[in-house]
Amino acid sequence: MDLEKFYNHIDQNQDLYVQRLREAVAIPSVSGDASYRNDVFRMGDWLIGIFEELGINYKAEDIGTHELDGQTLKLPKILLGSYGNDPNKKTILVYGHYDVQPALKEDGWGTDPWELVEDSQGRLLGRGSSDDKGPIIGWLNTIEAYQKLELEFPVNLKICFEGMEESGSEGIDDLIVREAKGYFKDVDCVTISDNYWLGTTKPCLTYGLRGISYFKLTISGPGRDLHSGVFGGTVHEPMTDLAHLFSKLVKADGHILIPGIYDDVAKLDETESNTYKTIQFKQQELHDAIDSDNSIHDNEIDTLMHRWRYPTLSLHGIEGAFSAPGAKTVIPAKVIGKFSIRTVPNMDPDKVTQLVTEFLDKEFAKLGSKNKMKLECIHDGKPWVANTDHWNYVAAAKAVEKVYHVKPDLTREGGSIPVTLTFQEALGDKNVLLLPMGRGDDGAHSINEKLDRSNYINGIKLFGTYLHEVAHIKTE
């Protein structure tokens, strides 16, 4: 395949691709707001229109209803696509989502969030431009480019585009499990384009995500809220107990104080250690992102390791205490502390819950309080890490080198994308690759979300090249 010709075609058709993204951004497919539900359906239909144009076989899976804003609503359809069915080709599953975060001009957008506007620096501004309409349309543009150039499509492509990602991906886990031996039967590996470069200049492949264990720590005492004037000094106050327990969990420098919590953290080996040395990242980028210079670590590698490969514990807040502005002299009767631990390989959620429970039981007993303590893990998800020696990563790295003329950084993310692990596990331990299109400053969930034109156009080239490399790589 003549990649130069492929790239030229994409460059020459870039305005068409931008126009396609403009049409998609104009559909405000906000999944988290009942009043936009019809637009989410419109967005699904718009994609189906392109599927049909391109001759992609598809089924639009009806996954039932849910409750939102006091209404029973139909869930957006999950679009399953299938392009090509050659037993001699590899089968690649690509995932993305066509719903978006809410956006209001009044939130501080410089432009109408539902109109794609290109600024003088070639930034395509609009809600969903980068998360995740640019990438999903990117895959479709790639197919079209192969067609227009009358090139043989290098793989069998399976597509899974959902419309509820920004609202908890309702229904997708069940569907993936259900279709593992059906629609997704022959999948060799999975590629997800729904994250971002670490910074703004260097492409990356993302091979790890942290897990999470989210806890509710309830302390209850009096039967009702009390007046601190009347009862202060005579009753065990739940807030006092909670403050003491919170302070035992984590030090000001972020070190978790729960005994045993670091025991299962994967040891840093030389291979992994080396990946950090070349990563393009500056402390200043962290400071810009947090709009402050209160970073814990003074160097890039420690910062990235604590974001990606070490567990952390954050205290999120307290339910039931006085939280409004002003002054109120209440002794809250029952307070619910919320905290979570970001977990990393090879931590196990059940063991994490056990360690936290044992520790807090012991610390609460030390307080000698007559209040009652209850700890619940209300949600957990395992960490994920992929084998970057797999041909899927090797092919993607080659593609990045061809399009961007640079070896990609190997990055992880500190947060979770639960569907990643679902795909890996449901499909029988298939390799999953996160292949970002946009940059770290795209502002996915913020105002003024954008996708740089160069990232969009080069992303289309990257996807096409990646599929080409996948087809030709030795898999032994």
Next chain:
Amino acid sequence: MDLEKFYNHIDQNQDLYVQRLREAVAIPSVSGDASYRNDVFRMGDWLIGIFEELGINYKAEDIGTHELDGQTLKLPKILLGSYGNDPNKKTILVYGHYDVQPALKEDGWGTDPWELVEDSQGRLLGRGSSDDKGPIIGWLNTIEAYQKLELEFPVNLKICFEGMEESGSEGIDDLIVREAKGYFKDVDCVTISDNYWLGTTKPCLTYGLRGISYFKLTISGPGRDLHSGVFGGTVHEPMTDLAHLFSKLVKADGHILIPGIYDDVAKLDETESNTYKTIQFKQQELHDAIDSDNSIHDNEIDTLMHRWRYPTLSLHGIEGAFSAPGAKTVIPAKVIGKFSIRTVPNMDPDKVTQLVTEFLDKEFAKLGSKNKMKLECIHDGKPWVANTDHWNYVAAAKAVEKVYHVKPDLTREGGSIPVTLTFQEALGDKNVLLLPMGRGDDGAHSINEKLDRSNYINGIKLFGTYLHEVAHIKTE
């Protein structure tokens, strides 16, 4: 004066007095809700009607406007009354308030809160029955009883009834200071009937109130709220710092950990110690009140001393952290911890602020956090304690013995009634007495507020007897 005859008259007219209270309760004079402001004015006018019937000179002081619920509202008038002007008599100032707490049947009231209903146990149920309409009408009923019996009124009575007590007593401090040498010029002492017996069976005189110093402890770090997945482990989290500082302030058993905070607490002398020995109070009453058995102390005296004569520190809550139900993985950028110290004689608010500031500065420095800490005392009030050897208390004690045939308990309260100290200080260190009419279980700010018929009727007798005793007591 023939007290038996006076008491008989009051007993015979009790239905009239209850009817009067019924009329007052029917006026929903809620000061804290703009939509009831007209009723607060109606309540003031209703009282003026009685002032005129009884020949009480008065002025209804217009104290301007304020902002409430987004509206500019006229403040309820402060009613100043003057009954008698004999230079040979003592002049007693009585204070009370004619506004009430909000009440909705839906809150759980068994009856319509704005209709006085007497149950089978002689409890007069209705909002404001005990707080504070029963007591203020009690004073007026007393005057009427003297008139009907053609008895010489024993003192010159000054009256100060406000309509904003439940909403911060707006405007009253200024008025008291302004009238100290005017309307209140000849006042010998002050009596406030706006609190309650400690329990349900034994009358008391109240001679002390705790002060309060309310603090806002702000910790700020990142420029905006952050996602704990992306930034957990790389930035100093304000919640972590706040949890550590909160835990340094107070132990689970209520002991305050701020060095020096107990230094100025008045030593317990034998006289005071003795007052506790006879006080009618059972731990069970505390447990009933808090609807739990999580009391810190195992005996009545320690419980009362920690409510009345020792400082306490309560953690009220946190502004800016995640406080809603559910799970959110936020790192709050700025959190504001709210806590207050209930202060006692002879603690000084300025010194309290200084001690708290020095301690928290030192503890925050120990954390080694790059966040910023700011401590503000947003409101303080001094503790108050009266000399119970004063003739005002002696006269009141004699009156209690005559009406109830028991020596009153000498009690304090753990909370504050700021106007108490204002009267004492503005009038030139005049003795102030708190002379409660209702019982400890009246539920002043709760649903099903009530005043027992016997407390109401005996309260009228008590007020009349008290004024009689005041007139005859040696004051040297």
